[in-house]
Amino acid sequence: MTPREIEDRFEEAALTLKRLPNPPSSGARGYGRSWPEYVHEAKHAYGYEPARMRVIPNAREIQRMEEALSWLALIGGETEQLAADNRRIVWMRAEGHRWQTICRHVGCVRSTAWRRWTASLLTISKALKKLEKKPAQTVGAKSTGAEQGAKPRGGGASGAP
Incomplete structure (x- = not known):
């Protein structure tokens, strides 16, 4: 995949994450949130809005979306803090934040943030190409012994007496 395709996938993932349902009672409750929501006026109770x-x-x-989010783990840095900042830059850019906001959160100038964002997309692209070139290996597959060059085991009907 090209860095542009990866950027598009991250933007799609951010949009998908935003569209997921998040019911009011699904998050952590703070202080004073044990009472249910109540309607202040009757006109708001019956579909006035x-x-x-x-x-x-x-x-x-x-x-x-889950596949794109797993790509964030491929982004690294010299330290763990730089790796986390690089991931934050990529994700905030996917959400559509302006460079000024990203720079304020990460603590760097715009040119540095753009360079780190571009390098992160290239890193993901190279890692994905490397994973595509690897042959598919089945995990946990057992050998049947019928492969070429396999030695027969002793005993059984075909074994030596």
Whole structure:
């Protein structure tokens, strides 16, 4: 994959993550959140506000998002803090943040942030190409002994008496 395709996949993953349902009671509760939400006025209780339509992502989009999120682990740095900052730059850029906001969060100038973002995308691209070149290996497959060059085991019907 090219760095541009990787950038597009990260943007798609950020959009998919934003579209996932997040019910109000699914997060951690803070202080004073044990009481249920109540309606202050009757006109708000019966659909007075316009309905909002929310498109929930399908399983294929969620799978592509999870794959893109796993690519973040391929980004490294000289120290663990630099690796975390590089991942933060890539993800914040995928969410559509401006360079000024990214630089404020990471603590570097715009040219450095852009250089680290580009280097991170190239690193992911190279790692993915390296993974594509590896032959597919089955994990946990047992040898049947019928492979070429395998020595027969002693005993059994074909073994020596």
